Amino acid sequence: MSKKIENLDELIRRFVDDAEAETMAREIRRGDAMLDTFDSPEMCPEAADRIRRRLRQYRLRRHRRRQAIGWAGLAAAGAAAMVLLFVGLGQRPQKPVESLPLVQEVQPPPVEQPEMRPVDLHELPGVTLNLWEDVPYVEDQDFTAIKTELDDIATWIKRLGIMDNTLPDKPVINGETASQEDFKIDLTEFWKG
Amino acid sequence: MAEQQPSTFIERLCSRDDSAFDELVDRYAGRCYGYFYRLCGNGEQSEEFVSELFVKLVEKIDTFDGGSFDNWLFTVASNLFRDHLRRKYRYKRLLDEVADQERKRQEEAVVDPRQEAVSDRLQWALEKLDKETAELIMLRYYSKVSFRELAQMRNEPIGTLLSKVHRGLKRLRVLMEDVSYE
Numbered sequence: 001m002s003k004k005i006e007n008l009d010e011l012i013r014r015f016v017d018d019a020e021a022e023t024m025a026r027e028i029r030r031g032d033a034m035l036d037t038f039d040s041p042e043m044c045p046e047a048a049d050r051i052r053r054r055l056r057q058y059r060l061r062r063h064r065r066r067q068a069i070g071w072a073g074l075a076a077a078g079a080a081a082m083v084l085l086f087v088g089l090g091q092r093p094q095k096p097v098e099s100l101p102l103v104q105e106v107q108p109p110p111v112e113q114p115e116m117r118p119v120d121l122h123e124l125p126g127v128t129l130n131l132w133e134d135v136p137y138v139e140d141q142d143f144t145a146i147k148t149e150l151d152d153i154a155t156w157i158k159r160l161g162i163m164d165n166t167l168p169d170k171p172v173i174n175g176e177t178a179s180q181e182d183f184k185i186d187l188t189e190f191w192k193g
Numbered sequence: 194m195a196e197q198q199p200s201t202f203i204e205r206l207c208s209r210d211d212s213a214f215d216e217l218v219d220r221y222a223g224r225c226y227g228y229f230y231r232l233c234g235n236g237e238q239s240e241e242f243v244s245e246l247f248v249k250l251v252e253k254i255d256t257f258d259g260g261s262f263d264n265w266l267f268t269v270a271s272n273l274f275r276d277h278l279r280r281k282y283r284y285k286r287l288l289d290e291v292a293d294q295e296r297k298r299q300e301e302a303v304v305d306p307r308q309e310a311v312s313d314r315l316q317w318a319l320e321k322l323d324k325e326t327a328e329l330i331m332l333r334y335y336s337k338v339s340f341r342e343l344a345q346m347r348n349e350p351i352g353t354l355l356s357k358v359h360r361g362l363k364r365l366r367v368l369m370e371d372v373s374y375e
Contacts, residue, residue, distance in 0.1 A: 011340060015352040024359050031362025034369065035334050038315040041230035043223055047240045052218050054244050059214065059251055 203262055206254055218247065225270055228335040232274060232328055234295045234316055242277070246270050267336035268346045274328060292320050318368040326361040333358060 008028060012021040205213035222243055229239040249269055257265055278291070319327045333343055340358075344351040 008340075011351070012355060015355065024355070027363050027366075028359055031330075031359075031366055032334075034362075034366055035315065035330075038313055040223070040227035040335075041236070041239070043226040043240065043243070047226070047236075047243075048218060048222050051222060051240065051244050051247060052215055055214055055218065055247050055251065056211070058248050059209075059211075062251070 203257070207257065209251075209254075214247075214251065217250065221266060222247075224335050225266075228267070228270060228331050229274065231316065231319055231331045231335075232324070233291075234299065234320060242270075242273065246273055249273060261338075261342070263336055264338055264342055264346060267332060267338070271328065271332050271346065278324065291324060295320060314369050315365075318365050321368050322361055322364060326357055326364075329354070329357055330361045330365070 008025045009021060012024050015021075016024065202213060202216060206217060225243045225246055226239050229242040230236065233239060233242070246266075246269060250266065253269065319331070322330075329343075329347070332338075332346075333340075336343075336346075338346065340351055340355055344354050347354065
């Protein structure tokens, strides 16, 4: 077996002294020569054929696998394109949506204000300036009669002295004082006027 | 063996020409098989590695950014083998376990006539090395790269690699001169 030519002595001298380099180089050459005396193991022709066959099968499988991957990739790309197409058709073109602020102040919708002008209060419906105008009319005569009657009662009570606690009690008849007895009589005859 | 890298071949690979992949197998399967076989010592497993490697190349061909195609291919092959080891075993234990399993399997298995020719002293000696060193020596041998390129492929200092390869080759020679091998 031929070797590539290299200057072995010079190479070895880079690492060891001259004498040792010479010895090393000589021993390496002897070793190489010894290896050359032996025949190299040779592969039988059948083995070479088997290797060729195996290599072809491997390359064929590899080719098919790559082809299958290619088809699968193509199919996947087609499916993805279809999906994109459907999604694209299903969506109307929209305006770009502006991003909203995180905190948005809620404001009522603007209300159109009526034109402001001075209004006469009498023009407004249901507005009454004088509350007493709604009170039903009371005849002065009736009021006078009631007032007179009440005054009479007050005078009568005053004359009887019922409410005067300073008067001494009359002798008790059947458990009642004389004053209480008189008041009782007056009440029973009150209707007579 | 592909000594040159016609740009048309690389271009055809990158354009995934069917015939280019057949040509890839014709050009590189033998070398890759040898590399894997020297590391695992099993024809069936080596074939599986080569298959897996070419499948990876089909997957990664787009990442090839020019330069040496051989270097790129063997970097992928090396990573594949090391990933396999990491997956299968804990990194610390894998060296001894793989060596033990392979030794037992070889002792018990009926010798395949196809493998008989390579059940040689080198195979035996490689199994005595730690897997990292064996992988490094075989990677350099089958990929035919210089130490500089190897350092780039493995992302290691060139001095470290020189030292590892030197020690490994020396150990191999000592092992093969050992009278204990029968």
